[in-house]
Amino acid sequence: xxxxxxxxxxxxxxxxxxxxxxxxxxxxxxxxxxxxxxxxxxxxxxxxxxxxxxxxxxxxxxxxxxxxxxxxxxxxxxxxxxxxxxxxxxxxxxxxxxxxxxxxxxxxxxxxxxxxxxxxxxxxxxxxxxxxxxxxxxxxxxxxxxxxxxxxxxxxxxxxxxxxxxxxxxxxxxxxxxxxxxxxxxxxxxxxxxxxxxxxxxxxxxxxxxxxxxxxxxxxxxxx
Amino acid sequence: xxxxxxxxxxxxxxxxxxxxxxxxxxxxxxxxxxxxxxxxxxxxxxxxxxxxxxxxxxxxxxxxxxxxxxxxxxxxxxxxxxxxxxxxxxxxxxxxxxxxxxxxxxxxxxxxxxxxxxxxxxxxxxxxxxxxxxxxxxxxxxxxxxxxxxxxxxxxxxxxxxxxxxxxxxxxxxxxxxxxxxxxxxx
Numbered sequence: 001x002x003x004x005x006x007x008x009x010x011x012x013x014x015x016x017x018x019x020x021x022x023x024x025x026x027x028x029x030x031x032x033x034x035x036x037x038x039x040x041x042x043x044x045x046x047x048x049x050x051x052x053x054x055x056x057x058x059x060x061x062x063x064x065x066x067x068x069x070x071x072x073x074x075x076x077x078x079x080x081x082x083x084x085x086x087x088x089x090x091x092x093x094x095x096x097x098x099x100x101x102x103x104x105x106x107x108x109x110x111x112x113x114x115x116x117x118x119x120x121x122x123x124x125x126x127x128x129x130x131x132x133x134x135x136x137x138x139x140x141x142x143x144x145x146x147x148x149x150x151x152x153x154x155x156x157x158x159x160x161x162x163x164x165x166x167x168x169x170x171x172x173x174x175x176x177x178x179x180x181x182x183x184x185x186x187x188x189x190x191x192x193x194x195x196x197x198x199x200x201x202x203x204x205x206x207x208x209x210x211x212x213x214x215x216x217x218x219x220x221x222x223x224x
Numbered sequence: 225x226x227x228x229x230x231x232x233x234x235x236x237x238x239x240x241x242x243x244x245x246x247x248x249x250x251x252x253x254x255x256x257x258x259x260x261x262x263x264x265x266x267x268x269x270x271x272x273x274x275x276x277x278x279x280x281x282x283x284x285x286x287x288x289x290x291x292x293x294x295x296x297x298x299x300x301x302x303x304x305x306x307x308x309x310x311x312x313x314x315x316x317x318x319x320x321x322x323x324x325x326x327x328x329x330x331x332x333x334x335x336x337x338x339x340x341x342x343x344x345x346x347x348x349x350x351x352x353x354x355x356x357x358x359x360x361x362x363x364x365x366x367x368x369x370x371x372x373x374x375x376x377x378x379x380x381x382x383x384x385x386x387x388x389x390x391x392x393x394x395x396x397x398x399x400x401x402x403x404x405x406x407x408x409x410x411x
Contacts, residue, residue: 009400012396012399013396034403034407037403037406038403040348041371041402041403042371042399044348044349044352045352045367045371046371046372046374048349048356048368049270049273049372049373049374050272050273051272052272052282054268054272054286057272057289057290058261058268061260061264061290062257062260062261064290064293064294065257065293065297
């Protein structure tokens, strides 16, 4: 096949020029000019690469990264607060459930104490600060479930507590020890007076504080 | 698009002098800001030049590079290593450049590509710069990456997620159109 001027563009589509095209260029000045321009485009293109100093660019990138990180932290704190509120509501629900159980039982027993079973009558004095047997059983069941959940949370936080790598963790550890001590005292008091609504509420509040402290500690651990 | 994930920042002092890409990724995933700085040192010069050719001004190029690094940081946790780190970063950069171009178009600003000063004897470099602004977007992008920045077709294909043949074809299309424009303007 004879190579003609019109074939040049097709020939340029491949990186290595075919021998027929090379032969043609030797004899055709117009195609030589075209081919030279084609090659010059590539050569000149390399000169379009530019480098320049941008002393503010990395500091800006770094600042933007750090600002993004701070925003992320704020978001996490907000989520943790929401979670804390949800946990408080759950704890409050336990207390409300306990009180709701107490009231109907008291209503049943208070007016006709004479007709009530002896065991219950002996516990119910008409004073709203004391629980019935049934209500107490329900509260103790809820408390047990709540305590188990907090124990699981404590197990998760245990490595961080054991490490106590910084002042903040040491503070949390001390706070948790105080709470454990208060919980133990309240539980001991409850052993003496198992029907006290006040003591049950106090215990629920202490558990809630412990839950909150553990969640905060775990959230800090995740952030670090 | 990239996933928005933040990482904790660490300021590690000990850092390998010549870390591999995998080590850099690992360090970046751990939030080592020094690793990001190393990435910046390695890639920013070429990224700036590429952005300049796509956007036409150094200020816009720097903005795009800054955006790109921030997106790299946010998306690093999701980087799975299926492509080369540089390929992934260039892909992010190109998306950032397109974002800037879209903003420019929306704002109906003056020409996207910088117009060099008029000269009685326009050099081929300046003529080429002007001609580049007139060719189609994808061929222009491939031309800049291959001829100006020296990337290989395999890399360009990975960045643009097209077959290598397509990259070669777009390069040919770019050069053919540039040659036509340059021939016309020299007449």
